[in-house]
Amino acid sequence: MPTLTEGGNAPLTSSSVRVSVAGPVDVTALVLNADGKVAGDDDMVFFNQPSAPGVRLDGTALAIELTGLRPGADKVVVVASPEAQGATFAGTAVRLRVEAGGDPVEFSPSRLGSETVVVLAELYRRGGDWKVRAVGQGYADGLAGLATDFGVDVDEPAAAPAAPAPAPTAPGVSFTKGEEKLPAEMREKLNLRKQQVAVVLTKHRMTGLRCRVVVVLDVSGSTSGLYRRGVFSRAVERVAPVAAQVDDGAEMQAWAMGGQAEQLEDITIGTLPQWIERYTAKRYTGAGGWNNEKAAIEDVAGYVARNPLDIPTLVLFFHDGGVTDNGGTERALRAVEGEPVFWQFIGIGRSDYGVLEKLDTLRGRTHDNTGFFALDDLDRVSDAELYDRILQEFPSWVRSYYPPGAPALQGLS
CATH class of the missing domain: 2.60.60.30 (sav2460 like domains)
Known part of the structure; x- marks a missing residue:
């Protein structure tokens, strides 16, 4: 040759x-x-x-x-x-x-x-x-x-006088591919929020963490008002810096959870405004109007199995409450306990979260692969608190799930 x-x-x-x-x-x-x-x-x-x-x-x-x-x-x-x-x-x-x-x-x-x-x-x-x-x-x-x-x-960060990247206040904060395409205000928020994520990772001795980030959005009929008020749009914008900090491609895979699970286009930093406008400016109706948590869990787990990595997957599952099938949801989570996936459920609907509120007390699991917290009002929670709660249980799961010397633990102290 x-x-x-x-x-x-x-x-x-x-x-x-x-x-x-x-x-x-x-x-x-x-x-x-x-x-x-x-x-x-x-x-x-x-x-x-x-x-x-x-x-x-x-x-x-x-x-x-x-x-x-x-x-x-x-x-x-x-x-x-x-x-x-x-x-x-x-x-x-x-x-x-x-x-x-x-x-x-x-x-x-x-x-x-x-x-x-x-x-x-x-x-x-x-x-x-x-x-x-x-x-x-x-x-x-x-x-x-x-x-x-x-x-x-x-534009490199130093060459954007209209929106200069703030000086990092935590280790590991760097330029994210695609951020030069963001509107100035969104770009500035991205960099500030990446710093907050880095601070939380430092707190948990996880500064070298690399992982895949998946977002699941509840699109059941009861979420219409939340979408109309921009709650889900702001939620996606605020968790994008997590992927920017821990995912080498600075992207998130995304699913809609309604009566069925439907994978959406990947979220990248450069296309974040367009993605938000397409999928969260109003409730996405392509997945049906009721809740099927089991289908979403199985579909995401299937994607992870078909696309294996030597790093973990963090699923951020936004839910407005009203779990339809508590038993089926619990069984689905138990079935994927052995997979390299941590499921962080985030309640944003002031409703009955059913089995989700009991995830931390489920017995009979080798690995606690789930977490849950509810936010009555997303806009009243600071970025620092949001990232601290998102990453509160995930580090412990990573250390307990992976054996010593595993690639997923490299760079962690």
Whole structure:
């Protein structure tokens, strides 16, 4: 298999190109004009915007149809950044593979260290033909350096005078991918709230915690007023910083719980305003109008089983009360006791929470995989108190569930 070195090139013998990247990275593609600049925001393909004309991102692989690129496109640049927030490429091996009809070619950049973004390769037009060139150019100043070279309109926290990121008051607070797309006020709140989450994690000796975060929203008929008053919108905005702090992708999977369980689009920081507007501006009716906690528990647990990680999953289950099937809910939670999932139920409806109020006293379990607290008025609870209550029982469960030396415990004291 041909292997390229920095500066080396090879012809592309097909207009259909697949570019895959192996390594713990996020992948971005930039579609450029002949002057080497993007034409606008739509020319950047990444996890928050996974497609553009002729380019589609799937995980760490790009499907590129050269004949389908927008008019004026002359080059496609493939960029990688470390998956972990704040990390560099020091000690990280990355390998690029390009397939376009003939023999695939590969490239591994050398001499990477303090860089936080690297241009791996470029697909470029030469006359009437297309070629791929291995690049391997890194940027120690991350997105800012990338923006300077390619005209990408991306603001680093220090370059946003309208909404400067506050100085961290707790360890482990860093720039979150996608936050540059938020309105100024929402971005400022995000950074303040990330600090509060970091303080709580420090308190529980969990500063290195990594986990997947899932949000389940009650959409039964009785929640209509809560949605109309914006309670669920504010709830989602306030828990997003938890994912921004503990999830490497700064995202949350989301479910609606009504008469059935329905998985919604993932929540990412960059698309948070649009997600809130689509799913919480009013009650989502696609899942039916009554409560089926058992279905939601089983559906989320099934997703976790199909998508295993070596880190835990924290489920934040917002419920307005009126549990329909106490026995079925309890049995469903007992059935998933052995799974790497902690279920934190949050009451926001001033109603009868049934079995949820007894979760801390359920007997006969090896692991206490559940927690519950009720908020009579979400808006009267400070961020510090909210995050303290969300993370009150989860750390103890993590330490009791995982054996010593497990990857999930790395970085925890």
